[in-house]
Amino acid sequence: xxxxxxxxxxxxxxxxxxxxxxxxxxxxxxxxxxxRSRATAEEFVRVDPFLLEGLxxxxxxxxxxxxxxx
Numbered sequence: 001x002x003x004x005x006x007x008x009x010x011x012x013x014x015x016x017x018x019x020x021x022x023x024x025x026x027x028x029x030x031x032x033x034x035x036r037s038r039a040t041a042e043e044f045v046r047v048d049p050f051l052l053e054g055l056x057x058x059x060x061x062x063x064x065x066x067x068x069x070x
Contacts, residue, residue, distance in 0.1 A: 006049040014040065021066070038063065 014020050014035070021034035035041045041061045050056045 003049045003053050003055060010044070010048055014044065034064065 011020065011023060019036050019040040021036060023031075023033040025031045033041070033044065035044065038061065045051055045059055045061070048056075051059065
């Protein structure tokens with residue numbers, strides 16, 4: 001939990017920029033984040049303390065098109 005405040009700050013900054021569509025844990029384990037662009041997803045994995053500190057060992061970035069968003 002010592003890393004969480006730094007992770008939360010990264011997420012808050014991206015939310016403040018309007019780059020996050022949704023983010024959070026699944027009820028059965030694991031997490032997902034939906035960003036407005038692949039570039040933002042790549043930025044997130046470069047700077048997120050959970051990844052940098054080795055608390056998350058694996059991630060996958062998938063392309064996704066939301067047909068409801070303009």
